Amino acid sequence: MTHLIAIGGSDAGISAALRARELDPSTDVTVVVADEYPNFSICGIPYYFTGEVAPWQSLAHRTAADLEAAGMNLRLNTFGTGIDVAGRKLAVRTPGGSTEDLAYDELIVGTGALPSHAGITGLDVLTPEDGVHVIHSMGDTFALDRFLDNHRPQSAIIVGAGYVGLEMAEAFTVRGLHVTQIQRGPEVLSTLDPELGALVHDELTTHGVEIITNTTISGIQKTAAGLNVTGIRSGSSFEQTADLVLVVVGVRPNTELLEQSGATLGAGGAVVVDEWMRTGLPHVWGAGDGIITHHRLLGPTYLPLGTTAHKQGRIAGENALGGDRKFAGSVGTQVVKIFDLVAARTGLRDHEATAAGYTPATVAAAADDHKRYYPGAQPISFRITGDTNTGLLLGAQLVGRRETETAKRVDTYATALYAGLTIEQVSELDLSYTPPLGSPWDAAQVATQAWDAAQRVSLARV
């Protein structure tokens, strides 16, 4: 019987524990969870604030009782404080504050990531009670919820315009707050090309969100007028005041435990693991947002995503029991819904492809989600990136209305990237068609044909 300990109650740790129990129900599995909310869907928190998800308990993928029924011993409110690698013992701080050593045969570390502060002063002293929030855990959620209830803020500044920032802009707007969203770069949702980010920008503006781009926030002060954020906007000083400030400027890997045990740090400051999820420390495995991600097009990178954490956790759980499975790698597929718009990407953008040694071209296209004669047809905007030497598909970005099946259309490209298909091969795919839901050449193929046509024109010009 293997005694497996997983540290981390989020996607990676729980996936590892579930997989181990699935493959060998005799495995003794302990999951060490820093708070009392194991297996909560952090991605769902914005929908708790919109009011679409209630009560908060429903955000649990599985309840504690479900997890225990699946054979896990849960150690809640418990922190891993040190690993005795040679002795195979994990030191933990118990809820009572004492220290305890837990023996293990195999240890899976899924300590995840922590919210980045991006050097903003004031974040270290101002608290949720002051109206300054991050949103990365159920504890953060409750703190924000309390602040909204107790202080009834009228206005919010959101620093950051990535996935969570945009989802929270929607949530605050739905709750009646006036939202100012501040973005360092030239356009919101900087994981997409600005041409597509601009569509998301419009959707936010349409719903009353005030967007301020090219602005870097350096400090937050509490003043009589409210919370005052200050920084630089396009070279000039910037300040704005609101009742609430939410800082969502990304995450940094939470590597302390593995780092002090001798693990190596790599891309993005995350712990290096191989494709079997081995940390290099004997019997210690890593998974999730604290480790590097093997990317099928980029190699090792740092790309923390819930989908990846689930897959890595599953691999770690299998290999910890003696399995020999490699993580197949990410292609960076991501999707977000913002009001009634869906924005998705997979693979590389042009500058990322160039940096990775490809010779890319990126071509824009638009195509209706279904036959125009059938009611409700709406265009999807595409940007397709391919390698001009090999014709390989390198990436795809899509923005469409919510009804356009954009989220699952990006999966066609994600599958093609996994399989290493060329852009021509995407045009050859036998995709589904019925007039209310598609076209004889699917919109995804209209886009790849546009890429091919652009290369022909470009060749003809040479």
Place this chain on the structure above:
Amino acid sequence: MTHLIAIGGSDAGISAALRARELDPSTDVTVVVADEYPNFSICGIPYYFTGEVAPWQSLAHRTAADLEAAGMNLRLNTFGTGIDVAGRKLAVRTPGGSTEDLAYDELIVGTGALPSHAGITGLDVLTPEDGVHVIHSMGDTFALDRFLDNHRPQSAIIVGAGYVGLEMAEAFTVRGLHVTQIQRGPEVLSTLDPELGALVHDELTTHGVEIITNTTISGIQKTAAGLNVTGIRSGSSFEQTADLVLVVVGVRPNTELLEQSGATLGAGGAVVVDEWMRTGLPHVWGAGDGIITHHRLLGPTYLPLGTTAHKQGRIAGENALGGDRKFAGSVGTQVVKIFDLVAARTGLRDHEATAAGYTPATVAAAADDHKRYYPGAQPISFRITGDTNTGLLLGAQLVGRRETETAKRVDTYATALYAGLTIEQVSELDLSYTPPLGSPWDAAQVATQAWDAAQRVSLARV
């Protein structure tokens, strides 16, 4: 300058003509069209009858003016009657009834298919004016439209419960007719396993369609009480009367022209072509519903689909100009919307895989389209077929509500089939996730994981 003639104004012929003009705008292209409705979306006709598409002219993918602007000479109401292969001349019957010889350099034959009569007596003498209809052309559409307007039928019998039959059941129901749908086999939509066909059956019944299965119709008679269809139901005689009868029991390839020119017939009685769309007759190419289809898993088969016709036409148009492109092959991807349900398939079903020499297993699964905590989550029903020797994905069948992105989820499997992925590899794919639109393991992967788990159980039993 090449003089290209395409016979057929539907998907194959028009795609060939467009591709030729795209690649070489100097190409002289003539398209011979049997009626006066080139490039109409036959797949859209049911939505004309629901009233969702109006006027009928909007069913045109492109207008005659569009086609002429793209450089085609359209010869409408003109029939190809004979090919002088050696002399490279096509004999046509003009609208005036005279015969004319059209010289060509390259000829692409896209004469499509004709409605099957399945040996039903009465179909040859009863006409649309009597209330007996098929639905395969704009002429059929106008005839049915006139009958509905002039006779205001209260009841309809639809013989056949395939894609078009089901779509027309919806259309007639929406228009207030009582519909009896008669199916030869044990369940409607026999392109899916009956377990999933049953879900479609329920959707039809919920909307008031009366379904009669296991019933073969052999004749239609006009009586004082209406149109009387007779046949055998589960071994006993069957008859039913209605004001209107629509026979939609499939199609047969329209091969006369190529057959009399010396082309070879193959699967399903369709004309044999190679993967370059060559008929074997010099300078004569075939594409669309009149020819065999190269299937990536089955080899040559007969599987007439609009998506395939578009692809084949495009290949024929390119190769007729000296190109060297192979048709990559179909995987049989199909989707249909019936009321608020979407049913899709790609690849092979269990018995088809067995017949093709595989050792398949088929496993059922159900998974929510998105996270259950977010409003509107609905289950998608899956049946996954894989090869138990190699683990290769062989096919997938899906039924879900309209909002579940089922149509584009089948495309993930279609792409995986194209690429020859295993079922395990589908579980490795980096698919998109956000709580309103997916799950960390997409429903498509929950289904492939269920297939793998079932094989483990099955191995453990051995």
